[in-house]
Amino acid sequence: MRSSSYHHGDLRRALLGAAAEALATEGAAALTLRGLAARVGVSRSAPYRHFETKEALLAAVAAEGFERLATAVQTARQNVATSDETFVALAKAYVAFARAHPSHYRLMYGREALSRQDHPALQDAADGLYDALTAAITEAQAAGLVRSGEVAPLVGIAWALVHGLAMLLVEGQMEPPASDDTLAELAARTLLRGLSPAD
Amino acid sequence: MRSSSYHHGDLRRALLGAAAEALATEGAAALTLRGLAARVGVSRSAPYRHFETKEALLAAVAAEGFERLATAVQTARQNVATSDETFVALAKAYVAFARAHPSHYRLMYGREALSRQDHPALQDAADGLYDALTAAITEAQAAGLVRSGEVAPLVGIAWALVHGLAMLLVEGQMEPPASDDTLAELAARTLLRGLSPAD
DNA sequence: ACAAGAGTGTTGACACAGTCAACATACGAT
DNA sequence: ATCGTATGTTGACTGTGTCAACACTCTTGT
Numbered sequence: 454m455r456s457s458s459y460h461h462g463d464l465r466r467a468l469l470g471a472a473a474e475a476l477a478t479e480g481a482a483a484l485t486l487r488g489l490a491a492r493v494g495v496s497r498s499a500p501y502r503h504f505e506t507k508e509a510l511l512a513a514v515a516a517e518g519f520e521r522l523a524t525a526v527q528t529a530r531q532n533v534a535t536s537d538e539t540f541v542a543l544a545k546a547y548v549a550f551a552r553a554h555p556s557h558y559r560l561m562y563g564r565e566a567l568s569r570q571d572h573p574a575l576q577d578a579a580d581g582l583y584d585a586l587t588a589a590i591t592e593a594q595a596a597g598l599v600r601s602g603e604v605a606p607l608v609g610i611a612w613a614l615v616h617g618l619a620m621l622l623v624e625g626q627m628e629p630p631a632s633d634d635t636l637a638e639l640a641a642r643t644l645l646r647g648l649s650p651a652d
Numbered sequence: 653m654r655s656s657s658y659h660h661g662d663l664r665r666a667l668l669g670a671a672a673e674a675l676a677t678e679g680a681a682a683l684t685l686r687g688l689a690a691r692v693g694v695s696r697s698a699p700y701r702h703f704e705t706k707e708a709l710l711a712a713v714a715a716e717g718f719e720r721l722a723t724a725v726q727t728a729r730q731n732v733a734t735s736d737e738t739f740v741a742l743a744k745a746y747v748a749f750a751r752a753h754p755s756h757y758r759l760m761y762g763r764e765a766l767s768r769q770d771h772p773a774l775q776d777a778a779d780g781l782y783d784a785l786t787a788a789i790t791e792a793q794a795a796g797l798v799r800s801g802e803v804a805p806l807v808g809i810a811w812a813l814v815h816g817l818a819m820l821l822v823e824g825q826m827e828p829p830a831s832d833d834t835l836a837e838l839a840a841r842t843l844l845r846g847l848s849p850a851d
Numbered sequence: 852a853c854a855a856g857a858g859t860g861t862t863g864a865c866a867c868a869g870t871c872a873a874c875a876t877a878c879g880a881t
Numbered sequence: 882a883t884c885g886t887a888t889g890t891t892g893a894c895t896g897t898g899t900c901a902a903c904a905c906t907c908t909t910g911t
Contacts, residue, residue: 613820
């Protein structure tokens with residue numbers, strides 16, 4: 454075995470990619486560090502040059518997920534004309550992401566071990582998403598669609614609804630409706646109505 | 653009770669109890685079958701006489717959790733006079749349960765491996781909870797608090813909101829408010845308003 | 852150009868966990 | 882009292898995360 458294969462070009466990225474793929478195809482339970490290494494064509498303890506521990510690898514994968522979800526949400530937010538549809542589009546995008554990447558979404562929210570304190574990068578990525586949601590609510594307030602007042606609790610409720618929906622669908626706890634985002638849309642409209650200014 | 657130390661009186665129950673306790677004190681990650689066995693004073697493979705596998709044990713623990721949560725919800729539902737407060741009380745009870753038993757709640761909803769298909773008992777217990785929620789919505793419809801129509805989607809939304817709230821709080825993704833159930837109450841009222849009949 | 856030295860990858864080894872098989876012991880019905 | 886069955890025990894195997902010691906390669910200061 455000659456020189457060129459000793460050093461893998463970008464093992465870190467390769468590992469993250471393999472992890473994401475394994476997550477998508479086989480689920481988190483089947484994701485093993487040794488398996489990833491083999492898949493990438495590297496020995497079992499090579500990953501330790503790039504990640505402190507398995508948890509750290511998973512945290513990095515989760516962080517990537519948060520970034521992508523934040524992007525999806527931002528995109529949805531900007532591609533809508535009327536401001537009340539923003540809400541609906543956002544909810545749809547959120548739920549759609551979760552349903553498209555169930556194991557990934559589960560990983561992002563489901564691991565107690567992935568406490569954000571231990572993984573600052575994860576924390577940052579999650580904050581990015583939160584900020585996007587906050588911006589959407591603030592905007593809705595400005596448009597007079599949502600009652601004014603402290604945003605944090607309102608964001609909390611909106612996030613909870615959409616996250617809960619995503620979770621229940623992802624975990625298979627709830628029958629998915631025929632059309633994928635029917636429920637997300639209904640949820641968004643219900644929420645909007647519940648949050649509308651009193652008159 | 654039993655004088656001979658060879659046979660443990662009711663190992664099955666003892667294991668379930670130890671598991672619940674370990675879950676509460678050390679979290680799911682630290683829960684090991686061998687550890688449980690030791691804790692109960694029994695050899696490492698004794699649990700296999702009562703549970704097919706570790707997953708089966710966890711499923712049983714989760715099922716117990718669903719039963720207790722369903723009971724808590726039912727109790728909350730019946731202890732309230734006016735019908736519109738039922739909703740609020742229910743949400744509070746739900747979220748309170750999750751916050752009181754974080755690891756347990758996580759186990760109930762967070763494990764993909766615990767697919768209900770594989771564990772009929774789990775499925776039944778979860779259905780019990782779902783039925784309780786459905787009953788609450790139906791009742792609210794009868795009282796004219798919630799618009800009439802198919803219940804399933806409405807239940808879905810209500811469940812999603814309350815579950816999402818519980819999850820975010822449990823996972824530490826969201827700052828808990830000063831008063832514990834402030835958010836739950838706000839969520840319930842918002843939802844109620846969003847679901848109220850058009851006029 | 853060249854010799855450190857840092858960076859990256861490899862093999863060997865260990866502890867621990869889930870699980871099965873073979874064996875031991877108690878309980879309950881005949 | 883006996884025999885079968887339920888329950889518990891020990892031994893062994895596999896797979897996994899992780900560390901330590903060693904090997905290769907790329908970069909960099911002189």
